[in-house]
Amino acid sequence: MPRPSLKSQAAKRKAVAEAKKATKTTKTTKTSPAKSKTTATKTSSTVSKTSSPGLTTPKVSTSTLVPGLTTITPNDVAGMMPQFDASNYDIGDPLKPPSNIPQISEGEFDAGMSIYEGAVRALKLTGTAFDVTRERFTTEGKKAKAFGAGVKAATEFERVKGDYIDYLTQLETTTQKESGLSLAQKRTQFVLDSAVESAAEMDEKFEIARLGAELARLQRQDKQTKLDEFRKQLTGGN
Numbered sequence: 260m261p262r263p264s265l266k267s268q269a270a271k272r273k274a275v276a277e278a279k280k281a282t283k284t285t286k287t288t289k290t291s292p293a294k295s296k297t298t299a300t301k302t303s304s305t306v307s308k309t310s311s312p313g314l315t316t317p318k319v320s321t322s323t324l325v326p327g328l329t330t331i332t333p334n335d336v337a338g339m340m341p342q343f344d345a346s347n348y349d350i351g352d353p354l355k356p357p358s359n360i361p362q363i364s365e366g367e368f369d370a371g372m373s374i375y376e377g378a379v380r381a382l383k384l385t386g387t388a389f390d391v392t393r394e395r396f397t398t399e400g401k402k403a404k405a406f407g408a409g410v411k412a413a414t415e416f417e418r419v420k421g422d423y424i425d426y427l428t429q430l431e432t433t434t435q436k437e438s439g440l441s442l443a444q445k446r447t448q449f450v451l452d453s454a455v456e457s458a459a460e461m462d463e464k465f466e467i468a469r470l471g472a473e474l475a476r477l478q479r480q481d482k483q484t485k486l487d488e489f490r491k492q493l494t495g496g497n
Contacts, residue, residue: 324330331339347361363371 350356350360
């Protein structure tokens with residue numbers, strides 16, 4: 260029986276090695292996303308100098324970090340992406356897939372999918388929590404606006420109340436002045452009436468005095484007449 264040639268032995272060893280690779284599963288490597296630091300509000304500034312003939316002007320640029328938010332820049336995106344090399348999936352002959360293409364068993368696939376589906380559910384639930392928080396902040400803002408409108412309304416009510424109190428105070432002052440005016444008018448009328456009565460009384464007294472004088476004059480004339488007659492009698496008797 261002829262011995263196998265070296266070429267056939269090498270081909271056999273290669274076939275065995277490829278068969279082992281086909282039955283062996285490859286493990287996927289896990290990559291952790293790039294960690295980003297969340298810091299308090301911090302402003303960093305860099306100063307660069309631009310020179311002009313005879314003058315140097317500093318140029319300041321600032322960057323501000325918002326507290327509670329993760330800062331992501333385009334330079335950070337590449338480090339946050341899962342590792343993937345498309346060249347590992349190059350296929351020359353579609354009818355003869357390469358044995359070294361990345362593969363995974365059904366068990367590992369199910370376990371990985373379970374983890375990823377759980378992660379997706381966790382992210383969706385966290386996103387919903389952020390949606391609820393956003394609506395909460397929106398509602399809090401509306402509440403603040405409504406409260407502010409109530410404060411403005413209360414301020415307006417107090418202003419109108421103050422105006423109404425001023426009106427009532429002025430009304431009382433006007434009423435008091437009207438009462439004082441009415442009393443003054445009555446006093447004036449009393450003085451006028453008293454003056455009229457006093458004038459009438461003086462007229463009556465004057466008339467009485469005039470009549471008394473007239474009576475006295477008549478009495479004097481009567482007595483004078485009687486005296487004259489008496490004198491005539493005396494003269495005629497002589």
